[in-house]
Amino acid sequence: MSKTRRISCLAAAASVLALAAAACGAPEEEDNDRGAVPDDATDCANYEQYGDLEGETVTVLGSIRDAEADEMTEAWEYFQSCTGATVEYEGTGEFESDMAVRVDGGNAPDVALFPQPGLMSNFTDTLVPASEELTALTTEGWTEDWVNYGTIDGTLYASPHSSNAKSFIWYSPTFFADNGYEVPKTWDELITLSDTIAASGTTPWCAGFESGGATGWPGTDWIEDIVLREGTDLYDQWVSHEIPFNDPRIVAAIDKAGTVLQNEDYVYGGTDTISATAFQEAGFPIQTGDCAFMRQASFYGAMWPAGTNVAEDGDVFAFRFPETNEGDNTMLVGGEFVAAFSDSEATEAFRQFLASELYHNARLQTGPWSTARQGVDPANATTPINVFATEILTDPAVTVRFDGSDLMPGAVGASSFWTGIVQWVDGDKTSQQMADDIEASWP
């Protein structure tokens, strides 16, 4: 037996041992914020309207994976056991290309959870429009802003699923209480407070745009938040390209973001670290008192290290991105939309189920989640930040606008906008150059 052979046999033996050792039993699941399906959602009487779907299967494709997917499918369990239908969920990290291949190949899933409504418009030829019942459920369940994002050319195709509030600024309530600071209500108050904190020797802001291949997206949210507060009309025109990307008002908004992001006195670690700081960990210095603010969506609540008390009176929490104009009440949002490629009875029933108050209330309780579904009780959410987000999202008085980079064409929203903002924050491009270059890349 040669030496190589002997080494390879050893390697084989070692690996078999490793697998066998691992086989000592299923692992214990961590149980952080997991809740349970509430009682009314376990009662089959509430599912009678969907009829008997014994033997039917609904395939679902979405970008939600891992623990979140477990919590989501848990909320679907009673739909399955009560109607007899089987729901097969598949989570993918390559949602866009998987969808494109499967739809073009004639093998579309029955239901798709689109993370960007803009992407849906590429599939209108094959999408099944909402039925009358579903349209009624959706218009009753969501505000007009939301319904519009599920509508293409006047036809409703999709009802919203989860929603998250993006116009959030994270801070430390303890740090604020210790120093007697108050949550700012306007942009000017925010800047004044930032100056105060900077003068006291603490860098007020944390920021991190690094996100692997999607590096830059946290920066696009910054610009969107500011443009939205200059006026919802301006925001809509900008997103739909009725005005060019390098419109003077947009350039001014980028400059305004620069008063924070390009201010050496403001940014923890220096502005040149922003593009290379992972967004997931960018806010951690808030806990240690090394910075005071970070702008990031409500889902950031799940990213704090284990043991962090995320609550209004806890270690960290978020306040709403302040308004520029008196009387405005806006919120930048993200979320999924439920679209279908099949008109089978089970698919229709499942779509109606996903649009129902029953489901949204149940899903709020199976794990950290937020929704804009009218009629749910925000207090059902499992974490304080999701209670807060759901309260805002379900408030009809709030004007919501969807994340603009998700609505722009992919060549901009998932490409040149990202790279542009990175070059800008690195100081390689001025606001004008960045806007000009992005405008040039608009297809």
Add this chain to the structure above:
Amino acid sequence: MNISAYLDRFGLLGLGLVAFAAVLLALYGLAELASRRDRNRAVAFVFLAPAVLFLLIGLVYPAIRTVVMSFYDSKTENFVGLDNYIWAVTDPDALQILVNTAMWIVIVPLVSTALGLVYAVLIDGRAGEKVYKALVFLPMGISFVGASIIWKFVYQYNGAGGEQIGLLNQIMVWLGGDPVNWLNAQPWNNLLLMVVLVWIEVGFATVVLSAALKGVPLEIVEAARIDGANPREIFWNVTVPSIRSAIIVVAVTVFIATLKLFDIVRAMTQGHHGTDVLAHNMVEQAFRLFERGRGATLAVLLFLLVVPVVIYQVRNMRRQEMETR
């Protein structure tokens, strides 16, 4: 774990294998029948039918479809002539992709083959040669996705001051420098991605070239030495020419693999920060940006880049044909 889940899958496997055995038997019977009548064409037909049928459906038809699509717009509705090709050679982003691809197909085959040759020479006849070979050969068995995860632990970057978990940055810190966000650092990030492919391909080059080295006839080397050639001259004038065809096979194989490279870019940078290449951007255009015409055009460019290799292969075959006849 659900036992029936295992049974389902292995049952299917068993059934599939039995069905396939039946197909092979049927083919063999048919070939035998045709052979009895000594009709070469009929026998050739039976032998070739399964492969040709598969290839027609799975590759020839898609290839033709792709060529046609490259002359149409993003929805394959309107004929646009050469617009997509003009885009590919004039648009700055597209040009960047072509330049990157050109760098890849020059650098990776060259470096992989050269390193493989040097290593093969260095370990030739050395004690433990097989172990040396096996160590370098290992990465060939690793998937691109696996390789990307492996290299994440090399290139990973944590902000200055933080604990580094990427080996390269830890080395930077040990040497007293600052950590660098390698994968965002243009244009060097391109080279760092190439390193991953070189890492995979060198083993292949080493093994093939090392075996070829052992086939160099001793007499020629002896004759050269008697003629007074120094070792370097022997290496360049005797050894390298003797294994020339092996070197070319290695370079061509690596060249094709490089041209088709998709996964490493996908998993490590998704083509951002100026690292996009032809095969990756083709997928990006076709499936994420819904520019089907452009995606198809990039695919056609990919075919065209391999045409010289095909021509070379054809000539090679002709030459052999001459030699045998």
Add this chain to the structure above:
Amino acid sequence: MSTRTAEQAAAQSAARIGETRGERLRRILSSRVASVVAILIAALWTIPTAGLFISSLRPDDDIRTSGWWNFFADPGSVSLYNYNYVLYSDSQGGGLIINLINTVVITIPGVVVPVAFAALAAYALSWIKFRGRNVLYVGIFALQVVPLQMALIPLLSIFSSGLHIGGLTLIPAWDLEGVNTLIQVWIAHSIFGLPLAVFLLHNFMRELPSDVMEAARIDGASHSQIFRKVVLPLVTPAIASIAIFQFLWVWNDFLVGRTFAPGEATRPLTAVLGDMAGTWGFGWTRLPAAAFIAIIVPLVVFLLLQRFFVRGLLAGSVKG
């Protein structure tokens, strides 16, 4: 002369040549420098994989906060938790055991079918005389470069809606569901593996001595008999090496599996790897263990069968 003795003779002379060349080389580069360089390259090539293996054995927090080399300073914390989790957890981020089985079920026919069909085709292309033989061979060779990605949609649409020309149905829709969709993956892998397999096997079969073939013909053997009794035994090493090549390719494939076997239940291992980290990438600490599970099988197969692989590769391609 039997092939076995020829092989042995070749091996002996190769060893002799190797030694003398070794001596010569030690004069070119001083032996010590050569040793150092060789060891350095070997180490550089091994370190990344070793890092992955060590990472896979460390607890989550350690992976997240410190480099794997710290393991040597503090080797106390070895944990199989991640292996356990990724293999057996019921969560979406685990349960790889079923994907591992999918990969096995996909790989076996995914190797056997194309290699068998390629052997038949390569024989016809090398030893049966018929018109258009060379054109066909060059065509098959050229198909190696068709980008796989462009073939996904047409092939998928044949499976899901059939192939029709005008009103004529050439291939009906397959309508496979659940586990049965794995059949589509077998066929896709068989198709995509064929060009290279035909090319390599053809190169190899052409090198067989023609007098052996002639003798068999004169004895009255038919093509199918020659193929089975003469050619197959002679090309076994080549078939083994091509099978290993195809095995590596199928096992490591990422796109074909996730396209043709959609659904959580039928995905192969590699297709799941990239998605394991979760929606926000927090589970990335599980990746080393998952990746190691995915690479250990091909590595072991590879190391054990290396000899065949090299031999077949050489005979088949070096002369071409």
